[in-house]
Amino acid sequence: MPRAPLTETEEARTRERLCDAALELYREHGQEAVTFRRLAEALGTSHTRPYRYFEDKDALMAELRLRCFRAFADVIRGSDPGGHDPAARLRSIHAGIMRYVHDHPAEYRLMFSLRQPPLDTYPALLTARRTAFDYLVDVVQQAVDQGRITGDARTIVHVAWGAVHGVLSLHAADQLVHGRTLAQLTTPILYTVLGPLFDDAGAGGAHIRRATG
Numbered sequence: 001m002p003r004a005p006l007t008e009t010e011e012a013r014t015r016e017r018l019c020d021a022a023l024e025l026y027r028e029h030g031q032e033a034v035t036f037r038r039l040a041e042a043l044g045t046s047h048t049r050p051y052r053y054f055e056d057k058d059a060l061m062a063e064l065r066l067r068c069f070r071a072f073a074d075v076i077r078g079s080d081p082g083g084h085d086p087a088a089r090l091r092s093i094h095a096g097i098m099r100y101v102h103d104h105p106a107e108y109r110l111m112f113s114l115r116q117p118p119l120d121t122y123p124a125l126l127t128a129r130r131t132a133f134d135y136l137v138d139v140v141q142q143a144v145d146q147g148r149i150t151g152d153a154r155t156i157v158h159v160a161w162g163a164v165h166g167v168l169s170l171h172a173a174d175q176l177v178h179g180r181t182l183a184q185l186t187t188p189i190l191y192t193v194l195g196p197l198f199d200d201a202g203a204g205g206a207h208i209r210r211a212t213g
Contacts, residue, residue, distance in 0.1 A: 015053045017043055023064055027106040031115065034061070061110075062122040068107045069128035075100045076135050086143035087197050093139065094190060097168075098183065105172040112169065133157065140194075149197045160193040 021042040025034045034057065036050040043049075054060040079096025080089050101108050119126045140160075141153040149156070164186050171182040191198055 011053075014049075018050055018053055018060070019063055019067060022060055023067075023107075023110075026064070026110060031061070031110075031113070036060075058117050058121075061116065062125050065111055065113075065116070066122070066125045066128055068104075068111045069125065069132060071107070072097075072100060072111065073128065073132040073135065076132055080135075080139070084142075084146075086139050086146070086148065089139050089142075090190065090194070090197070093136070094186065097164075098186060101168050101172060102182065108168060108172045112165070133161070136161070143194075143197050149194060156193065160190060163189045163193060 018039055021039050022034050025038060025042070036054075036057070037047050039050050040047045050060070054063065075096045076093055079093045081092050083089065119129065136157045137153050140149075140156050143149045144151065144153050144156075167176070167182060167185045167189065170176045176182060176185075
């Protein structure tokens, strides 16, 4: 008798298992190791099975990045205490991002890999990236609205994120080898870009000034 078609729940679970297996292969062996054949072998299924869920490897990797960016956005939201003090919010979000990158360096490398198709190829992935970034813009906009810093919030976040991302990427690639750690560098970067905000932040600002010296 022919096998009964899978239910939507079963299809979703299979897709999740494929993504879990692909991410594990990526963590252990890098992007070259992620092939549909190896995925099928890991799950004990036919070599053609992954093609039912993903058109090609690019589509699979985009799905993995989407999962990672959604988790990253959850970390940003979950680390935000809210309230009316943008400096306190940014310090807390910063700490959450540091924990994420420390605990998930492979996922961070995957998210920002230079080897990926144009982002507009996968609209859901682009939306997930913008969701995380725009959340930070909203927090900085609060500081601008309060008159604690001046400038365009989106530009400020681009500058801060570009600087922090450089250090995060070096950390994720095990390339911070010149006598400073991730924790020692990212906080001074925030102070450099957002100094006036933290100057007004009491003990928090003092803590960041000590980290630079």
